Amino acid sequence: MAFVPPPGYQPIYNPSIPYSGPIFGGVRPGMSIYVQGYIPQDTNRWFNINFACGQEEGSDIAFHFNPRFDGWDKVVFNSFQNNEWGDEEHKRDMPFSLDQNFELVFIVTPDYYQVNVNGQSYYQFNHRIPLERVEALQVAGNVMIQSINISGSRMAPGYEEALPVPSFPSGNLPWTPPSFNVLLQTMGGPAIYSPQREELLCIEKGVTLASRFLLVNGYVYTHTHTFHINLKASCNNDIALHINPRVSEGIVVRNSFLNGTWGEEERDLETNPFQPGQYFDLSVRCGNYRFKVFINGQPLFVYNHRLRPFEQVDTVEIEGDVAVSYVHV
Template identity: 40%
Template sequence: MDFWTNPPPVYNPPIPYVGPIPGSLQDGNMIQIKGRVVPHSNRFHVNLQCGTEPGHCDVAFHFNPRFECPGYVVCNSFENRRWSSEERKHELPIQKGETFQLLILVQNDSYKVAVNDKHFLEFKHRLPLSRVNTICIDGQVEIVSLSFIKNQIQPAVPAGIGNNIQPAVPAGIGNNAFPFGPTNPFQAAPMFGPATPANLQVPFKAPIAGGLFPSKSIFIQGTIQPNPDNFVINLKPSNSSDIAFHISSRFRSEQAVVRNSFIQNSWNKEERNLAKNPFVPGQQFEITILCEAQSFKVSVNGCHAFDFNYRYQPIQQINELQIQGDVTLSKVLL
């Protein structure tokens, strides 16, 4: 099997994680890492390496954010059991307790790194690409998904055909996320984008550009009001009354988090098998909704809360987020 046929992402891998990169790295391939830095993190690292044995195998690219004061990022390589010369970037685009997307673009002469859709640094190759076969992620970090994305090579244009044919881009992949210029026709999907909407007044409504797709994540941060009745999150197609995914946290009449869908003018079967409502009146919360291959995976305050199998297809048509009820929003990332 050719690795660069976009295999399914690796979801929620344990840390430390050591996994293969089948096939060979080639110009234009990309590695996408979505995760969250734990609140009390000192550092974490991502290694592209030549083998699996820590401390013994060569490392072609070591990316190491360090959360000191001030924070910085170290890049390096490790060869013949010795670290080479460090390259330091005295800037830290990843913060403790926050989610991030890391994109590593492989080029013939270097690795280019973007963090949260912005170009961050470039690291020239010190070891041959052909030797790199393993990725290692370690440190105080949680990983939501790890994806390997194939370069979308534009085929030769037959004689007589115009020159405006665009390279194919997989469904769900945006067209403006990876600012590395026209030499890279493939554009990667942002984990969260655009930035937090300026107006976070509840009831809240915002479009999801490009709709949902596997590996897409939605992040919501806010505070439950002191004497709440309920609050609701809906994911739905904007041109329909259907609701693909309905989350209703109820406080007064019952302590429950009800999940459901509303399709063709009818509510479907409720799901409420949750031992405890993770939302507490008067307290802040964080929700991450991750789209997997067959279901939504929902985490609350960094802990997995529940899954909800897709009932509305195709999920690419789900392109609107709604939030209602007794809640104050501080951040919404789509």
Template identity: 45%
Template sequence: MTFVPAPGYMPSYHPPLPYVAPVPGGLRPGMAVYVQGVVNPQAEWFRVNLAAGPDDSGDLPLHLNPRFGAGVAVLNSRRRGRWGDEQRQELHPLCPGGPFEIVINVTPEGYKVLVNGTFYTEFPHRLPPEQVTSVSVDGDLQLHSASVMGGAGMCPPCVPDAPQTTPIYPDCNLPVMQQPPTFHPPVPFVTTIPGGLFPKKTIVIKGFIPHEAGRFHINLRAGPGGDVVLHLNPPQWTRGGAVVRNSFLGGSWGPEERDLSCCNPFQRGRYFDLSIRCGNHRFKVFAEGQPLFDFHHRVPAGPHVDVLEIEGDVVLSFVHF
């Protein structure tokens, strides 16, 4: 069972540095770039570049460069070999040895940057975001995941004027993730899934488990307060840490399922990345692109399964479907 990202969601997990990812069709308002990792303990610097070209040698619509030796983060742009005026920002909450997540939201006016779930700064467009054709990350950090989210979600050969590279989406039959990501929503989190869960529909949930977490759960329901067709209960650390799956149909719980295809990704003090894909006969669940478990439908999925609930001891980074 191979994980293929749905169009509109382009993730990489634990890539080597320097990391460079193409952005077919460029960036547009409503899209976002997500970077999550850990700053090295003796870090001097790292950078996130949005480049108008296959690498960092050409124009840079956005250069985000935390400099720990200087105690400042620098934002800038470069056009035709010339840097613009620097915009400087205090480093906090970025710090050597600490985990971080950076979200760069594309707005009509510029880039809105969030760090660790809070507003950090804004940088106005000096070059059109549509010119961004790659995202790069390098420097003194461990890069755990990076994603480009939103946009038309077409395969690269279908995007006008896109560079001819290896297709990111080898299976164009997957439905596009059309909704914009919801970043850092409060918990409990309850939302409606437009159109419900039909075959090949994907839900992506990224979050952080606090060090003192007790338990949390994810439910897919048939309407508000309706049957739970999939109940995912990640580790209850006071009860052995099993990842329990079940359903609640007609007022009764079914048999629990606990086996996993890989190591348990839900650990206190760590981020997790979960993709839930609805198939014809089962839910296929992946953690950081690796198969985690299958859960066969106990009742048919469809448009009636249209509510996502997340409750308990978890901090959500984003939800995307």
């Protein structure tokens, strides 16, 4: 069971640093780049993430994002064009901590790059170089990267659907969210960042999960015991797939709730990939006969449909001791 990402979604897992890779189809408004990483304890230098106009050394850089740990901790923002750096912008409010995981989101708008760090709006960098020139993403320095998820890219010729610019709430991560429902939308719509109940109620109804991907990024607290992700039918509250990581027990339970009754649990997994203090990247593909579930790009389990017709599934319910930072369908 190989992980094949849906159109418009370009994941990179555990890249070697320095990293340089293409952004398929280039950059456009509505795209987002979601980065999960870790700052080593012994960092006394810097790392940077570049939106570059090519993968070759010396290429122009449309946006240079550069946290510096040098005793004068700050984050530097700049561009590089015609072999010269532009006017430097910086912010001394350092959002990264040593020996800590971080979550970083770059949201591309028509006028600027919006930077969110750990669920909080952090900075806006106005475009100095046209977006259509940006072709690659580069990461260098003293940092470890768990995943890079590029959402809204053109994964194949002809994938031309324009994306609306997503909205984003303020707030800190990790946070303790309430239980909530997400009415599913087609892939290519805006991603939802750090979702909250009041934001989710306005999502368009009438779309099912059939033949689509569900993408959920989150963080397992160090004290987490259990949480669950349910794929439901809003018409009768049946649960087609109940994914229940029981962190303290080291298992992931799968089940269905149909006609008011829980079915037989499935528990057979070699390991529990949901670990305390770790981020996760969960992908669920709904096919004609089964759900295929992946974690961080690796196969996790296959679950045969028990709910018929499975096209009734139109709602995601997430509840428990977990921080959800990103939802996309």
